[in-house]
Amino acid sequence: MVEFKPRFKKPADTSSLLDKDSSVDQTRFVFNKYISHSIQSQRQRLPIFKFRNHILYLLEKYQTLILLGETGSGKSTQVPQYLIEAEWPAQIAVCQPRRTAAITLAQRVADETGTLVQGETVGYAVRFDACKVQPKIKYMTEGILLREMMTDPLLRCYSVIMIDEVHERTLYTDILMGLMKKVLQKRPKLRLIVASATLHASGMQEFFNNNPTGEEKFNTATIIAVEGRQFPVEIYYAAEPVPCYLQTSVKTAMEIYKKQPPGDILIFLTGQEEVDRAVQILNEHANQVNTSKSKQSIMVLPMYGSLPYNQQLKVFKPAPEGHIKIIVATNIAETSVTIPGIVYIIDCGFVKIKWYNTETCTDCLTVVPVSKSSADQRAGRAGRIKPGKVFRLYTEEWAEQLAHSTPPEMVRSNLTYVVLQLKAMGVDNILKFKFPNVPPMENLKGALEILYALDAIDIRCELTRPLGFYMAEFALDPLYSKVLLTSKDFDCTKEISIIIAMLQVETIFAKPTTGNGVIKARIQKRLFEVKEGDLITYLNIFNGFILSEMSQGFCHKNFLNYMSMKRVVEVRKNLGKLLFNYNISIETGKSCAEIICRCLAAGLFPNAAYLHRSGVYKTVRGDVDLYVSPDSVLYNIVQPQWVLFCELVSRTKLYMRDITVIQSEWLLELAPHFYHKTYHVD
Incomplete structure (x- = not known):
């Protein structure tokens, strides 16, 4: 075992930033009489319980509350219940960055309130799985709330919105905070809770403080810190x-x-x-x-x-x-x-x-x-x-x-999806939109260029109809949603939906640890490999999995990850539901490999690379050196002249993953606005 140096870390001595004398009439806050005594005792032992009245008081006085609560303090489960007990009107939305968190927290609160999850008291809404009734406490992913803002920009059905785990600072988190800043100005009675265990609170308070006078007594945002962990x-x-x-x-x-x-x-x-x-x-x-x-x-x-x-x-x-x-x-x-x-x-x-x-x-x-x-x-x-x-x-x-x-x-990601979502929500000037952290101008410029090349926005930076609006409905990289929506024209929607679903999992291959196992896995993989590249190979693997009636034995024999393959089936089914809304069926289409590759090129054309005479692949844009990933089916064969890649992985070099072989003429045919042929004389 590795030798470790012990260092005892005591629970953080975090005191509340709230004046201890502030209080409210406790007669207003009555516990639900249907909650069992044992559950009440458990809740009261949580560190956040002694700050209960302080939190409710600050939410009445301020429009935005920055809640710093160490992991384990109970902020994610208890604050929404405090609001219900205090008889706050309308619904309370609690946003989580991950689907699993939303589901498990909803179940936890349902257990504590003695109700059924997805009932009238507490429920959750995640992608492809939402509560049928409108519960008082609604846990959801950040993407779901963004979708609701497309139909109701001011979120009139909610009285309090809690954005949890803000320290993760995902793309959705920053989009939500930027939009909520605008919504709060339009709805003075709406309350926002920004919760985190580790957060630069003063900067967040300044961002949400809608105080034109600059005087502290007119602040609309405040901070409270909750003492945290129960055990050292x-x-x-x-x-x-x-x-x-x-x-x-x-x-x-x-x-x-x-x-x-x-x-x-x-x-x-x-x-x-x-x-x-x-x-x-x-x-x-x-x-x-x-x-x-x-x-x-x-x-x-x-x-x-x-x-x-x-x-x-x-x-x-x-x-x-x-x-x-x-x-x-x-x-x-x-x-x-x-x-x-x-x-x-x-x-x-x-x-x-x-x-x-x-x-x-x-x-x-x-x-x-x-x-x-x-x-x-x-x-x-x-x-x-x-x-x-x-x-x-x-x-x-x-x-x-x-x-x-x-x-x-x-500040470190491709912003094509961000720009597409903001455009769908009616944000005209992306450059003047107030993000908590301003993204680099190069990233925004690149996103607008790619969306224009994909025909998702026009020359005036407005969403195109219908393609741009359709693409905004998919929670996918815009390159993938363009391929999916274009597949109808190539009559290969069935195959493309499978490929896109396969790309939504990190890997479908099991990795043996023994030398003999590695050799066997390589031999089995060759049964599915084709010269057209990784994506058509994925298609063959999926079809084999379906023909085996989704057999776990098939996955074991071919060194495939059974759980990943089941996830692919689930994702493809969900994509089919979305495509059905646009009268596109995933059960139609039976095309040859060349047609499928041409369809992929119609959306993935920005990710093109060519084989340089030096033996190294170079991007058409930027002339950056790239290498074929050792996991690719193209790694041990004669390297094709032109390829498309889905993502890059940085190790000692930049490696291309999920590669498809194409012809250069396809780029000129399918993306003439993006590529043109030139001649260089040495």
């Missing part, structure tokens, strides 16, 4: 840098199991591929342990964004008697989801995020060190039910050099 957490750092954080994570988990008191373990890794590999190794250890019956048995569970939701929800169920859970997760587990029983945290110290490349006008996946705020969020998963321990696989000296917070997604 010990922090351990590695004495020396670790050579491989994945292997070290597995070793550390097994050492904890052998030497520490019983308790569930949560491991943070960077992506699905690493999670699946760690789960596979841990299951091998678990099989040995479970057969010996010397201690408690081990149950290993993965958790990442593209995992089917019924599989994600398994991590929230208590382990069977005589078992402990080892959960291997990406940063999806950093959010407000509470996984019961977690005592030990293993933090690899890295996270996979997207960075926008202005030269290629594409997002690039990069593994970078975590920020201090993210590390604190990870540590906050422990200390919920009893004292916990966090094992950080990096040195304390290295931890001091980490950035304070992760840069907002708005």
Whole structure:
């Protein structure tokens, strides 16, 4: 096991920024008589309970409340209930950055209120799954609230809106905050709660403070800090840098199991591929342990964004008697989801995020060190039910050099989807729209250029009819939604919907850990490979999966990730429902590979690259050097002259993933406004 240096971290001594003397008439706040005494006792033990009246008072006095509550304080579940108990009118919306968080929080509040989830008291609304009635407390993803703003820009059905986990600063979070600033000016009686565990509160207060006079007594935004964790957490750092954080994570988990008191373990890794590999190794250890019956048995569970939701929800169920859970997760587990029983945290110290490349006008996946705020969020998963321990696989000296917070997604991402959504909501001048953090001008300019090339906006930067408005309805990269909507013209909607669905999961391939397994996996993959590239190969794999009647044995034989394939089937079904609204059926179409590749080129044309005489691929835009990913079916064959890629991954070089072979003439035919032929004389 890696040698760790112990460092005890006490709960933060965060005092309320509110004047302690302020109070309200407590007779107004009466507990629901149907809540059991035991649940009331549990709620009253939460740190946020003693700030209950302060929060309600500030919401009556101020339009915007910045709520700083350490992980585990109860802000996500208790504040909406306090508002209902105080008889606030209309609905209360609680926005979460992730679907899993919205569902689990709604279930938690339903249990505490003694009601059924999706009933009249509490419900949730996520993509393709929404409550049929209008509950008093409605948990939802940020994307759902944006969709509601398209039909009701002023959100008149809500009296309070809570944007939770703001520190994640996703694209949706920043769009919502920018739009809410406008809505609050139009609806003085609307209340906004901006909640986070780690946030630069003064900057957020300044952003939402609609006070033209500058006098403090006319402020419309205020801050309150809530004392946090119920139990202390010990922090351990590695004495020396670790050579491989994945292997070290597995070793550390097994050492904890052998030497520490019983308790569930949560491991943070960077992506699905690493999670699946760690789960596979841990299951091998678990099989040995479970057969010996010397201690408690081990149950290993993965958790990442593209995992089917019924599989994600398994991590929230208590382990069977005589078992402990080892959960291997990406940063999806950093959010407000509470996984019961977690005592030990293993933090690899890295996270996979997207960075926008202005030269290629594409997002690039990069593994970078975590920020201090993210590390604190990870540590906050422990200390919920009893004292916990966090094992950080990096040195304390290295931890001091980490950035304070992760840069907002708005300033480091491709903004084509952001601009498309704002245009659909009637924002005419994107450049003057007030974001919490102003995105780089190059990113905005590039987004407008791509949307114009896709025919989503016209020369006046207005959405085109009907294509631009249709594209805005899809929660997809605009390049993918253009391909999907164009597939009707090529009579290949069935095949394209499958390919787009396959691209919504990080990987469909299982990664064997043994040398013999790697060779077998490679041989099986060749059964599906075609010269046209990865995307047509995905189509063959999906068709084989369906022909096998979605057999788990088929996936095991061909080294495919069964849960990812089930997720693909679910995504494709949901895409079909959206396309049905535009009289497009995903059951029609039976085209050859060339037609499908031409359709892909109609939307992915900005991501074109050609084989330079030096033997290196170069982007047509920017002339950036690119390389074929070792995972691609094109890696070990004669390199084609022209290709399209779906994404770039930064390792030692820039690698193209999900590649399709095309002809250069297709670019001139399908995107003459974007490409033209030139001749260079050496």
